[in-house]
Amino acid sequence: MSEFKREDRYIVLKLKRLPKDEAEYLRDCHPKAMVECVVVEHDWPEYHLVWAMLEHRMAGKPVPNFNDWRRADELQQLLTAADQQIDDLRAELKAVRSGPCRMIVGDELP
Structure with a gap:
């Protein structure tokens, strides 16, 4: 397997930081771009653990x-x-x- 490389695949906006009308506009304007996902912010203690889990998964290794x-x-x-x-x-x-x-x-x- 090739080496795991992080990619910028998503733009994440925190809805609570947007005015309600802007959040609704983005949802209405780009419904196909909406993705259900989990986001772990960089200052959360789990951040590095999640990256390690993904790197292991992509390399076919057991999860730490x-x-x-x-x-x-x-x-x-x-x-x-x-x-x-x-x-x-x-x-x-x-x-x-x-x-x-x-x-x-x-x-x-x-």
């Missing part, structure tokens, strides 16, 4: 286990948050160390 993908996504989000927290703590430690009052272990307080 989405629970594994979701778990991997959750773990990646946790790693990203932990990395950010580490960066924040390092910056805070650097600020404390370079502050006006350095305290060395063994120094006595007045």
Whole structure:
């Protein structure tokens, strides 16, 4: 089989973003162009999973286990948050160390 390539086959308009009369006009004017379909917006968490499912289907491969993908996504989000927290703590430690009052272990307080 040939390599899966994404194609621009559809123009999708979100009806809620159009005035009612424009949506009705488009429906009346182009009834043969109307297609019943499922749309997954790019900012939905399922977006990449749906693309992966389609790529596997077109390649004749079994559909991936989405629970594994979701778990991997959750773990990646946790790693990203932990990395950010580490960066924040390092910056805070650097600020404390370079502050006006350095305290060395063994120094006595007045």
